[in-house]
Amino acid sequence: MSLLYPSPGLATLDARARDIFRRVVETYLETGDPVGSHTLARAGLELSPASIRNTMQALTQAGLLASPHASAGRAPTHAGLRLFVDGLLEVGDIGQEERREIDARLAVLGAKGGGRNVEEALDAASSLLSGLAGGAGIVASPVREAGVRHVEFVALGGGQALAVLVADDGVVENRLMNLAPGVTPSTLQEASNFLSARLKGRPLAEARHEMKAEMEAARRDLDAAAARLVEDGLAAWSGGAGGAGHDRNLIVRGRGNLLQDARAAEDLERVRVLFDDLEQKEQLIGLLDDVGAAQGVRIYIGAETRLFSLSGSAVIAAPYMSGRQRVLGAIGVIGPARLNYARVIPLVDYTARVLGRILDGQET
Template sequence: MSLLYPSAGLATLDSRARDIFRRVVETYLETGEPVGSHAIQKAGVQLSSASIRNTMQQLTLAGLLASPHTSAGRAPTHAGLRLFVDGLLEVGDIGQEERREIDARLAGMGHSHGANVEEALETASSLLSGLAGGAGIVASPVREAGVRHVEFVALGRDQALAVLVADDGTVENRLMPLSAGVTPSTLQEASNFLNHRLKGRLLVDARQEMRTEVDMARRELDEAAARLVEQGLAAWSGSGERDRNLIVRGRGNLLQDARASEDLERVRVLFDDLEQKEQLIGLLDDVGEAQGVRIYIGAETRLFSLSGSAVIAAPYMSGRQRVLGAIGVIGPARLNYARVIPLVDYTARVLGRILDGQET
């Protein structure tokens, strides 16, 4: 039997190698321990221990399995886990008991006037952590209220306040420098220009289009007013993301799952990773670009390459299929993918329905 490296895919494995590989990974994910030839025999493979060991050795040479420490057993590498998840994993539906628990604790919030977005996100994160193990993570939605009014207010000779009032009543004030010679009429001209083009629009949707409109501003306005327009857009455009929350629940599950000193060190590194708010939100925002659940294993994300963790996440959407945010589970690479994937998917769909109802 000739095996190529994992990038070549399952097509390089014959039926015996594929069967043994699948059983090794499934057993490892169930027990968290390296798998030996005797365990594969007990799983129903009608081959001698020597034949099984020979196949496992070839899978190891192909980069799909590894032998941790001095153990005679094998465990899947991150590349092997990726191959298994993409080509051999059988994902069923969420269990009825789990569905009922999610509906009872989360779906009921959609009918409670006292529940707010933060409560819904915290409940969803805690639910996933408890049901799936690992840590539950969720990024709050980008606030996307339409623009009601914008204005530039002089605070002195060299400083102004850029004020944005949103349709939901929130107000963003950003200090910005003023160029020499800017007059009250210049401030008013820049305010009028932006009010005409932004009123009623979602700022998050207008970002790309406004780049062209800033170029138009340079032709329609004097240079000082055009600079104000550009500075104002720069000051406001990132505010919704800066104010976003990242909710992480269930860190204790990661400690409970640590089995040895090297596991504890990986958990310590993972705890440090979980403090990287902006990077985590960026990862979850990338999830929003996909349809359905996304899975990252080990070094597939720079953030979790050292801890060797896995992330299973899915976007939660409005009824109009607009991505609001993403929710997921972080844990060791030996997560129970077949069980966690439908949990994440269902929780994301319920959360989307709740938040969509609160937006309307």
């Protein structure tokens, strides 16, 4: 066997090495435990444990398998997982029960028609995907290109208001805001009228930057409370100041699923690092935007993305697109590298397609 080179391709593995490698990876992904030669022998592999051990040792020397603990069992390295995913993974279709659940849960949002709330749809899709696939569901909001139709501040009581923005394409975005002292119903109306007049027909991202320059003049036309409300409203829709991606929303659901897979102290440390990674909003949005550029399911394992190199996590993500095949955003699952790729890939792909139809106003 030509197994002395690091991270070989499948063409360098003979039939025995390929079969043993596939069985090790599949067993590991199913159980999460290192796989020993006796386990493979008992599973029906017609070779002696000694012969299996020799092949596993060669695969280890090639960088495809490793011994994570002092035990004799082997687990795939990240390079081994990449080789398996690219060349040996058999991905089936999504199950009928899961398909019906996704359709039913997201179709409710699609039925809202012109009043659909994009954040509600994104939140539901992320939570649903997390529950079905395990791991954490993650989704980035679309880049807003439609012009603004209407802006309104609605008092909720208790010193809070809802900032409502309706776009020309019918999408509604809501933000909960804390009101400064002195804000009256007339102040809310004044701020609503001011923003509606200046934002109407203009994409929010474009108008927001221009509005910053106009705020000094606006303070002369508005009372102090209304001017503050206008500034707070613009900040709420932009997500605050920041760099690239600061005007985009990132929704992460199901962090608790990551703790369920932690089996040892090193697993808990990995999850702790992953939790820190999940707070890096701009980097996560950048990663999901890269997914959209590829227009297909993308898989990142461990150090293939700098963001998750320390936690050794995996990301499976797919873009959600409009009916005209314009990429709106991306949705995916983040979890340990031992994710069930064969099951999660079609789940992510189907959820992304349904979400795209919902946001595009089509029937599901």
